[in-house]
Amino acid sequence: MDTPAVVPLPIAVAVIEDEREIRECLAILINGSEGFRCVGAFRTMEAALEHLAEDVPHVALVDIELPGMSGIEGVRALKGRFPAVHTVMLTVYEDNDRIFDAVCAGACGYLLKRTPPARLLEGVREVVGGGAPMSPEVARRVIESFRDVRPSPPPEVALTPHETRLLKLLMQGHGYRSAAAELGVTAHAVSFHLRSIYDKLQVHSKTEAVAKALRQRLIQ
Numbered sequence: 703m704d705t706p707a708v709v710p711l712p713i714a715v716a717v718i719e720d721e722r723e724i725r726e727c728l729a730i731l732i733n734g735s736e737g738f739r740c741v742g743a744f745r746t747m748e749a750a751l752e753h754l755a756e757d758v759p760h761v762a763l764v765d766i767e768l769p770g771m772s773g774i775e776g777v778r779a780l781k782g783r784f785p786a787v788h789t790v791m792l793t794v795y796e797d798n799d800r801i802f803d804a805v806c807a808g809a810c811g812y813l814l815k816r817t818p819p820a821r822l823l824e825g826v827r828e829v830v831g832g833g834a835p836m837s838p839e840v841a842r843r844v845i846e847s848f849r850d851v852r853p854s855p856p857p858e859v860a861l862t863p864h865e866t867r868l869l870k871l872l873m874q875g876h877g878y879r880s881a882a883a884e885l886g887v888t889a890h891a892v893s894f895h896l897r898s899i900y901d902k903l904q905v906h907s908k909t910e911a912v913a914k915a916l917r918q919r920l921i922q
Contacts, residue, residue, distance in 0.1 A: 716759040743762030747776030811835040
């Protein structure tokens, strides 16, 4: 039997949110709750990466739509610089692609901004204890996405090496621009290759494409 993770007290939390009112309210909530402390509230991911080394948090609450580096790109950067930090997306977005991209980038949880304060703090405790907090709407979408992409026995699919590499980058959480940079091509070229992948796999989104490619062992 696995030993439950020891939850540190107080739990150090960083907030990365561009809307000032939300950012300040979250900092007040965290600092005003027993067992928590806010180590920083930042408008951009760039500012967070610059200052978090001074007081590394246990948990980072990250918005997706940030000026400059996006929250999803920022999750990868945070994990690279501070591997022990648990990142939880805190956003208004609940579409499949953003959820999938965030999880692939390394997010440990995904909560919507309308989450009640008590549940938000519970989610912070949960992620530090080894859990993966998700809003009910998000958890339902994750389950549905697996159900929807379950394939019947597939025909042989012949992906080109370029298409396979692109799918691997998408699996790792890259967006169009960062995948294009990694491949040394334009975003237009990435869109062209994606259309080819969709046709071959008979899917309609990059989430479905990556899930189906994993199930068919086209990538790993």
